[in-house]
Amino acid sequence: MLFKGFLSGLSSATRVCQLRSLATASNAAVPELAEKLKVTVIPGDGVGPELIYSVQEIIKATGIPLVFDEVFLSQVHFNRSATIDDVIRSMKANNHVALKGVIQEGFIDAGADEPGINMQLRKKLDLFANVVHIQTHEGIKTRHGKKLDFVIIREQTEGEYSSLEHELVPGVIECLKIMTKAKCERIAKFAFDYATKHNRRKVTAVHKANIMKLGDGLFLRTCEKMSRLYPKIEFENMIVDNTAMQLVSRPERFDVMVMPNLYGNIVDNLAAGLVGGAGIVPGQSVGSDFTVFEPGSRHAFSEGLGRNIANPTAMILCCANMLNHLHLEKYGIALRQAVEKVLRDGRKMSRLYPKIEFENMIVDNTAMQLVSRPERFDVMVMPNLYGNIVDNLAAGLVGGAGIVPGQSVGSDFTVFEPGSRHAFSEGLGRNIANPTAMILCCANMLNHLHLEKYGIALRQAVEKVLRDGRVKTRDLGGYATTREFSFAVINNFKLD
Known part of the structure; x- marks a missing residue:
């Protein structure tokens, strides 16, 4: 079992005690609630259901007061998928919270003229901010050996992922990038509020305003204007390709980073590679009414399906963060401490990196692989913007x-x-x-x-x-x- 493999070295009789003894500094027992809280769970594709199952086993074994209402949402298995409206109904009935696996989308669809299911979900729930906490863990070896603790905040309802693309004439594709003042202001305010609430010292706005002077220029000007309302928070801006290089050469310089959609996707994965890979980093998508907890690096890892090799750390940490969000902090803290102890002890870690064929690699995963396993590459070919980012990332490596x-x-x-x-x-x-x-x-x-x-x-x-x-x-x-x-x-x- 995934749970058994993850907590290897702990006997079945001691697992609950292990978690409960870490709940507080005084080793007090975690209190039981009279009624369990119900939350929505979206298993997702690939190894998502296996990771969700590992969380369910932990919930059952430890007595954490959660009950899951499962809604299967998939673009790959659309014939048995629920609808996004089903998800919304479930979340409204269950504390407006969901724990979600990765939903896989196809690479190429010549007839695509509408957003993918992930973008539809974010737009309907208005999950405008994706928050990924990048943090090193004792027991996980990293290439640089530095202690890292920074946060990536990404606007995820517009930008390049608006899916407004079409073929003007055969062989000529036009893809529209949508940037609005209102959404730039909202994500900028969210980033500075987050920094203030969590006692962070600096916000870095990541952009490409030197080339995309109107779209990214609007984002940059909005962040600069917002920074004046938060005089105690240091503000800087950085071009995205230089950001990639700085992340692999001086990652400790970052604290809170805020950026548009596409850049955030790439930077999330790059940063995950700095601390151990996709299986380590939790994330959450935040809206005005709903919050979805999901892995920070969104890889379905379909090739690991049924092989019991996927790393459940990110999903378990997502559950811990969800417990904190639901004001069940004692359980959330205890669960995180249990995970950290397993990682620190170094007992039987599962594979941290998926085997991905070089000839076909998504750019965000490429960034992560470059900082974790750069020796795997030989010749790389890619479109213009991605090459700019990857050039600088790779330069930082050498x-x-x-x-x-x-x-x-x-x-x-x-x-x-x-x-x-x-x-x-x-x-x-x-x-x-x-x-x-x-x-x-x-x-x-x-x-x-x-x-x-x-x-x-x-x-x-x-x-x-x-x-x-x-x-x-x-x-x-x-x-x-x-x-x-x-x-x-x-x-x-x-x-x-």
């Missing part, structure tokens, strides 16, 4: 924007330029910028011009300077100037 060369290739022309396109205006005239990427661009250009012996010699000179580690620019932890690095390359340049 040293930052100053390290990575790039090139733009056409049928007749080739331009060699840094892979991470940051102007670094604040370094202007200070002689502190890292020239590595530009020098490597030159080496690649020499190779392109069939001057390979010069290109190879220049690259080898750069690599020797980096390997020796005596001449480092500030972004690499040193004090060398731009010119000092360049002179070091000159001194190591040798033609065979």
Whole structure:
């Protein structure tokens, strides 16, 4: 059983006591309620029903006062799916709360002209804010080893996911991104209110206003205006591709992050990869009247169906958060502490990462895999915006924007330029910028011009300077100037 596997090492006679003894610092028993609370449960697709079942086993074994009203909602198995109206009726009757598994949607549907079932659910329930708490856990090894604790808040009822796309002429697709002032104001206020309520110090607005000047410009201006009403909360804004790079190089700098829909989807998964993967991170979708608790990284993990290998941590933590929301804090705290003890003890963890075929990977999962298993990739191809984000994310893995060369290739022309396109205006005239990427661009250009012996010699000179580690620019932890690095390359340049 999933529950048995998850709590391996605890005998059946001690599991309830294990949870109850962690309820308070004084080891007082968790009090029983005269009446159990009823909540809606949506099992979802893939391993969702198995994860929900693991939660139900824990509820039954520990006496937590919850009863589930199950509503099966699916786009894959639509012939036996309930309707969204059925979900709404159930939630209205059951404390306006639901525990939800991931509902899978197809990748390609040439006739799609309406939002998917997830977007329909969010719009009908007006679940405008998705909140994902990124937190490291003792017992879970991470690539960077840093203690992280930050929150990602995503507007999830508009943006690119409005499903307003059509084929103008054969081979030309137009996809509309909807941004409204009212919804930008609502998510910005939610983020600052959240930061205030939870004693957070900073809010970072993530955007692409340098390119999408109207849509993301509206979002950014709204966040800036809202920040003036919260003088005790520090505010900053950051372009989404730079955010990806900062997340893999300096994730501890973030506290509360707020962003539009698509960026939030990618950043959620990227950040999940920093702390252990999709199976670890809980989330919740918040509206004015309803709240849905669901995993922060929305992967159905269909290939794990029936194999009893899925990690239930995220779903169990969702249940703990739901208990807190229902003012059953003693149960919620006890359940979280039990999970943390199992993780800390390190007993029989299930697989944290799904096997996903490289040739076909959703961009948000790609971000998560890049920070957790980057060695799995070789050649990646993707559309424009995703490439911008992934370029910067990957640059952060190997040293930052100053390290990575790039090139733009056409049928007749080739331009060699840094892979991470940051102007670094604040370094202007200070002689502190890292020239590595530009020098490597030159080496690649020499190779392109069939001057390979010069290109190879220049690259080898750069690599020797980096390997020796005596001449480092500030972004690499040193004090060398731009010119000092360049002179070091000159001194190591040798033609065979």
